[in-house]
Each structure stands twice: as structure tokens, then as C-alpha cells.
Amino acid sequence: MMRPSTKPVYSPLHYDVVEFARQVVPTPAERAEKQRVIQCVAAATKRSFEDVSHIQVQPFGSFVNGLSTWNSDVDLVVTGLAKPSRITGGFSHNDKRLVYRALDRIAANLRKQKKLSIRKMTMIRTARIPLIKLETNSRVVADISLGDTSGPRAANYIAQQVGAYPSLGPLVLVLKVYLRSCGLNEVANGGISSFALTNMVLAHIMDELRDGHDVFDLGETLYSFLVRFGDDFDVHRDAVSVQLGGCVARSQLSHLGDSQGRLILEDPLTGAWPRLRDGTQHRHSACVQVSDRHCQNTHRNLP
Structure with missing residues (x-):
């Protein structure tokens, strides 16, 4: 999409939106702290499943596509362990047992991560996609779930549209x-x-x-x-x-x-x-x- 070749006259609200958007995005320091938390979660997850070579922890959502605010949660998906149903978008009753055990193992290793400085950690088992909600003392909130690469693919698609x-x-x-x-x-x-x-x-x-x-x-x-x-x-x-x-x-x-x-x-x-x-x-x-x-x-x- 081409920008106007000459400098146009915009509405007053235009400049308010520009300034508001500039102020609500994370600072470089806040983004770096979120990236550090992602690395700690990835390390704890891989330690939980040392026998699984193809396991990955991937961020998705607004942290990846550039549409996060300073207080947006960081969405993380662990791939290589379990995939939700393509029809329902969730896990079957039997699959959820596997997911619970996997999340419990990850949570146990997260508690051993002194670099994380965990303020609060909750396991949400009743959600369609069960997850760990982690909050650090640096006020980073991360949602950790098991799944496939659909979330990261969607985030990359949105990032392309933001650029276009x-x-x-x-x-x-x-x-x-x-x-x-x-x-x-x-x-x-x-x-x-x-x-x-x-x-x-x-x-x-x-x-x-x-x-x-x-x-x-x-x-x-x-x-x-x-x-x-x-x-x-x-x-x-x-x-x-x-x-x-x-x-x-x-x-x-x-x-x-x-x-x-x-x-x-x-x-x-x-x-x-x-x-x-x-x-x-x-x-x-x-x-x-x-x-x-x-x-x-x-x-x-x-x-």
C-alpha cells in the first residue's frame, strides 16, 4: 500500500492515535525482559523432556506480530508433544490427561528456574486448551500451552499484514x-x-x-x-x-x-x-x- 506522495492534512484525531499507539507499545527494555522470560521457559521445558528431541517452545500472538501493548501477555506454545483436534480446536478427554501431565512437568521445572523470579503460577485445567499462567516479579505474564504451529503461523501472517x-x-x-x-x-x-x-x-x-x-x-x-x-x-x-x-x-x-x-x-x-x-x-x-x-x-x- 503506497503512502501519499505529498504531505496531507490529517484530522486532529489522527495525531492522537499516532501518539497513543507510540506510548502503549513495550519499551526496548520491556521487550527484552519478555524475551528473557521466553528463554527461561524454553530452557525449563526442554529440561522437562530431555528425551524428546523435536520439542520446541515458540512465541505467538501479539508479541510476534508487533501488536502487543506494554502489559500484553506473552503467548507460548510447546510443540512436539500434543496437537489439538482440527475439528474442535481442543483436546479430547484422553488427550487432556497427557496434556495435564506434561504441563505439570513443565511447571515443576519452572519453579526451579531461579532466574524467573516467579510471583504467581496457576494451572488452568478447565480451558479448552489447558495452560500454565505464569507471572514474574518483573510483571511479565506468560500463557504456556501445548499445541501445533498454527499460532506462530497466524502471528507471522499478521506481521506481514502490519507491514503491508x-x-x-x-x-x-x-x-x-x-x-x-x-x-x-x-x-x-x-x-x-x-x-x-x-x-x-x-x-x-x-x-x-x-x-x-x-x-x-x-x-x-x-x-x-x-x-x-x-x-x-x-x-x-x-x-x-x-x-x-x-x-x-x-x-x-x-x-x-x-x-x-x-x-x-x-x-x-x-x-x-x-x-x-x-x-x-x-x-x-x-x-x-x-x-x-x-x-x-x-x-x-x-x-
Whole structure:
């Protein structure tokens, strides 16, 4: 995506978004500390399974794709031990027993890592993907799970899109912080994941470019995003698919099953759409109300 050849006049909100995005990203020291924690987790994991040569600990999510805030969790996946089902996205009852034992072994070795200086460590066994939630005294929070390479692949894909669309990163950072402040950022509670939000913003940018609109004014583009998903977007009619070029008709996607009234977002790498929780429809309504309310406030900061 080419930047304007001449220096344009942007809305006041544009500069607010730029400055906000600059302030919420991790400092070099904070990023280095997170990287140190990743190395400690990798060392403890490999010590737990010295007989498994192909085991790897890979970061994914916002730490990899460049869309993390200073207080974002670090997502880590241990590959080479167990893979979740491609159909359900989780582990079977029998597989979970193996996963629990593996996570217990990792947790035991993490406690021996004096360099980590653990403040708190919790095993979350009831999640679809069981995980270790680790917090250090340096305030780094890491979520450690078992799985395959789909997470790292998705993070690398998003990183490529952030490079291709300069407006994507700042807008996602602003919206991530805003959703967190509204309690709408946790998927387990029916909120919108960082991956889903990023694809929604990317789809919006694609649609705006196709319609000939200027997406370099971050204020205007933030406003139009809130209008699109707070007012224009109809979950009964529309879906999000960057693979197909942005926001599309639901009829263009197949195998949706019983999904009426739910936000459908196609995975750009696999073509699959997420299985949404029962509470998602209610929480999506809350997201729409927040978008609509913030859209009205944002409009005041535009020329």
C-alpha cells in the first residue's frame, strides 16, 4: 500500500492515535525482559523432556506480530508433544490427561528456574486448551500451552499484514486497549480476541481502499471502522473474510451451520470459521453498543 506522495492534512484525531499507539507499545527494555522470560521457559521445558528431541517452545500472538501493548501477555506454545483436534480446536478427554501431565512437568521445572523470579503460577485445567499462567516479579505474564504451529503461523501472517498496511498497527492498538477497558477483550467471556479484531480492522481497510477512501488518516479510518461495525455491519447478513477481500455476504461462506446472529470471521490461513460460545451473541451486542457510543464521541474530534 503506497503512502501519499505529498504531505496531507490529517484530522486532529489522527495525531492522537499516532501518539497513543507510540506510548502503549513495550519499551526496548520491556521487550527484552519478555524475551528473557521466553528463554527461561524454553530452557525449563526442554529440561522437562530431555528425551524428546523435536520439542520446541515458540512465541505467538501479539508479541510476534508487533501488536502487543506494554502489559500484553506473552503467548507460548510447546510443540512436539500434543496437537489439538482440527475439528474442535481442543483436546479430547484422553488427550487432556497427557496434556495435564506434561504441563505439570513443565511447571515443576519452572519453579526451579531461579532466574524467573516467579510471583504467581496457576494451572488452568478447565480451558479448552489447558495452560500454565505464569507471572514474574518483573510483571511479565506468560500463557504456556501445548499445541501445533498454527499460532506462530497466524502471528507471522499478521506481521506481514502490519507491514503491508501501515494503518493496521496503530488502529488495532487503540481498539485493543479500548476493548480491554470495556471488558470485551476476553474470548472466554464472549469478547473479541486480538486475532479476530486484527482481521476485522484489516477487512475494513481493504473495503475502504476498494471504495477509494483515504486510510492513512487514522482518525477518519477509526471513525469509519466504528461506523461499519457499530451500525452498518449486520451479523445476520455479513461476515468477515480477508481471504475474500474484506467484509462479505455470509452466503459466500459455506458450512456455517447454526450460526445465525453471531459474528462470523473466516480464518485467513485455514478458511475455517471459529466455533463461538453461547454467550457470544449477547457480548457481540455489547461490542456493537460500545462501537456506536464511541463512534459518536470520535466524530467530535474530526474536522
